[in-house]
Amino acid sequence: MQRPRPNRLHDELDALLDGRPVELTDELAPLAEAADSLRAELATYQLAPGVADRHMERVLEGSGRVVQLPVRRPAGGWEVRRRVVAVALAAALVLAPATIASAAALPGQAMYPFKLAIEQLRIASVQWSSTREAGERTRVADARLSELKRLVDLQMFNQIGPAVTALADAYRAAKDAVDDAKQDGAAGAEVAELNGKLASVQNQAIRTVVMVSSSIQAAKLPSGSTRNAIEAAVQDAQTVLPPPAPPADATPTPTTANSPATSPPTDPSTSPTNTAPAPPPSTAPPPTSAPTTEPPTTAPTTTAPPPTSEPTTPGSAGQVGDSGGLAGADERTPAEAKDVPPTTSPPAP
């Protein structure tokens, strides 16, 4: 009989040890018997139950040293700062040129939507702090005011109505934000600064709206949709930015075509360049809770300085255009305008 090759015998023995079916040849039989003897001998060695308990105790509670899983540590410290800097740098590279280009954009221009988007981003980025949000919203209101002045200067009549509405909305949002900051317990100095800025914006906004209201009466604007839109916008805006109360001894007199508007009240502390802070809100802001266009019958309070304090130099009235109003509106001195109610003056005959 031919004996199997060694490799074949190795394979058959291996299969036999694995329990696979193999023909038990004469060569494999003694090997299988030896393997069985060894297995039987090894099977007699059994761990005592007490030993197993002792081992488990060591592993779970005893001398087993706790090993922390090699988990990835969350990014922190310098890693987070590095990422923030990278994102900020990328954003700056993308946004900075567009921000600069859109800073002077006016309503109706191509870059103006981008300007508004950047403002929203800025507001969103500071909403974690009510104080900072109030400051940012105040700045936005000031931007709307500047835009309105520029539109008046440039005689972009079709944009003035929406600009007046936008100014009123921005002022309302800024005022609400300042109130929220106060309720959130902002520091006294911060509240005073916010109040000052807001009062400055408010005073100039009132003057500007009053000026627009008066100017459109004498402006050579066709009585069409543009004029109606401006008038409607002014009327709505004056619910938020009410015109100042006339002096107690003021007597409404009809105005002429050459006296288009009442000079708005001026905050004595407000410089013509709009940079000086307004006085504290207890004295500076005019009342905003009286949304009416009716001229008050009472004497003006201290919150509305008399128009006589208005500078007499042209163009100093809140920088509302060096021309002092819309096209066709004559320049007036504050003395001429002080007795004219802001919005109730009848049109010139």
Added chain:
Amino acid sequence: MLGFGGEREAVSKVGLSAADLAAARLREPAAVTRIYTAYAPALFRFFMASVGDRHLAEDLTGNTFVSAIEGLPRFRGPVEALGGWLFQIARHDLYDHRRKQSRTRIEPLDENLAEATRSDATVDPEELAIDRLEGSRVLGAMRELSPDQREVLLLRMAGGMTAPEVASVLGKTTGAVKALQHRGLASLARVLGLRSPDETPQRPYPSTDPDRLTSQEDEEG
């Protein structure tokens, strides 16, 4: 030994799943107990047959298991490879124990014991362990095997590992492991008095007896 390939969740031959492995990494008692129940008896048999002392084998089993659970977060293989990894630790612990044992025997405590110490140091600790198993005829026969053959047979029989798994643990080829287990079992069979296929059937020397020669020729013819 340890697993079946397939699309379902891998479950080792001893009934452990990948979920058990993940839970044992977190030291969840139930999972650790399942792993201990699956492998501790085999580890103990391996150590017992290697050192021949029950208490020592128990300690080595416990140490190996503690080391394994502590090192489990570093184990990257599938659950099917857990057995091989455990026996690699067991081999390392066994060799470490033997090194310490040899070192301890070499250090003389007394000049009067120097000679005895030298004589003891010449004795292989592994052979000493087998000497302790005087009551076991089979393990006594293991003494006749080479260290490689003994190790292969113990991993195969005590550990319940396949030839490829043993080859992975020992760093040998599967063919080499199969050859070692074949020669080891053949030697064991011979020592135990079992007929071994390696023992070439001895043909009787040709007899000078003409009748015998004739009879042989007749038989062959």
